[in-house]
Amino acid sequence: MPRLPDFEAWAVFASVAEGLSFSRAAEDLGLSKATVSKAVARLEARLGARLFHRTSRRLALTEAGRAAREDAAALLAAGEAAEARALDANGAPRGRVRLAAPMSFGVAHVAPVLPEFLTAHPQMSVDLHLSDAQVDLVGGGFDLGLRIAALADSSLRVRRLCGVRRSLVATPDYLARHGRPEHPDDLKRHACLGYAYLPTPDRWHFSDSTGVTASVAPEGPLRANNADALAPALRAGLGLAVQPDFTIWDDLRAGRLERVMPGWQPPPIALNLVMPPGLPRPARVSALIAYLERAFATVPWAQNATEAATEAAGESSPSPPSRRAAG
Template identity: 85%
Template sequence: MSRLPDFEAWAVFAMVADSLSFARAAEELSLSKATVSKAVARLEARLGARLFHRTSRRLALTEAGRAAREDAAALLAAGEAAEARALDANGTPRGRVRLAAPMSFGIAHVAPVLPDFLAAHRQVSVDLHLSDAVVDLVGGGFDLGLRIAALPDSSLRVRRLCGVGRSLVATPAYLARHGRPQHPEDLKAHACLGYAYLPTPDRWLFSNAAGESVTLVPDGPLRANNADALAPALRAGLGLAVQPDFTIWEDLKSGRLERVMPDWQPPPIALNLVMPPGLPRPARVSALIAFLERAFSTAPWAQAETAPQAPLPSPAEAQALT
């Protein structure tokens, strides 16, 4: 019989490939750095290929490492799922949940509520991965993802948590200096601060209750790939920006920002929980789903229904927006 795969080495490689750090992987696995390094070396010897480029300052995947990363993540996820199913036999949530979320939303809203979840579920841990890029849940071995978008059809399972309003906003000082636009065409004469991770960052779409739509090319002094990076320029009065309510609701409440062109709205979006296909879900995942539903369906910025007056974006535009 052929010898079994070195599952431990594959799992260790998956952790190192995810963090690009032997030290962080060792800490996560409660192993010594030497043990982690030996496991990767053992796998490299078995495969006959180097998986990492190593320097004194940097660790990077080789071509062979990039090719093996997805398979390693899938093996690790399958092993964790099998163990979790066995542990779930007694009905107590336990084990690790891998959760992906957008950067700004994750820092401002997900991280602050997780302590309550972890206090209620002492045998569950959460691996929170923050990125404004759209994460491959299946390939990355994630149990859940939070996406703020109008999502197109896919093989993933989606549960809508709440609507998320988006508004064109500016400071009172900016509007006093430059005037208050009434129509999207007026924005051609204004400084527009842009978000680079939109599928169409060079075009803004607005619609009104009468069904009219206007697309324009925004122009301004700053575009960033993170919503929080726009906030200082926006609050300094350097321009207008389209922002989701969860980033600006306190500024609107205090009067630091004002909504502009309320009769014209960007396409509606929602906060969605996205899950890989397949059942059953481990108890630990179901527990986190229920917790996030409760936490975000009643958030002060949440909308019970996404605003109906604007049409949904096309599939090309329906990626995560923040």
């Protein structure tokens, strides 16, 4: 009879490969570092290949490790899902939900709402993965992801939680010193603070209430791959930036920032829950989905489609003269 796969070693390898750390995997799994190391060594011996390059300072996947990582994550996710389905039949939702979210949004808005959820579901845990880079939900073994974008068609299942308004903003001091742009073309004469993970970071796109579009190549002293990293320069009056309301809501209310060029809006985006394809979902995942839907239904910066259209029309009346349409 052939030997069964070493499922424990595969699961341990998946955890180490995700964080590229034996210590972190040991902490996440509740095992000793020696146990984690032995499990990986056992799998390497069975496969006849090294899975990691180890030095005193860093850990990196070998070619064999990179090839095995996705399968390991899928095995771990399948095992957790099977266990969760069995537990679901015995009462309240229980088990771990792996949730991916953007860094700034996750720290400021997701992490603060999780304690209430975890208090209400003491048999559950959430593994929150924060990164502004778009993660592979299926390959990474995630149950859910939060994405703030206009999503392209894909095999993922999508549930829209709320609209997210983006605005061009600056400090009153910056506007007093440099003037207030009225049309996207005016931004060529302004310092622009850029966000690297926009769909087109080298081009800002706008449209007015009549559907006329315009775009500009932003130039300025700073571009970053995290919205919070732009905040100090923005508040210091070093330039203008296109920011989502959830990062600037308090600054707008306090008058530290002002909306600029309200007759021209960036393309609409939304806060979306994305899920790997396939049903049924475990009760633990459904419980978190329902909670997040409630949590983000009434936040002050949320904007539904009707509000967005009404505000855009109201703020742009009378609409600015369209000097030029651009792609």
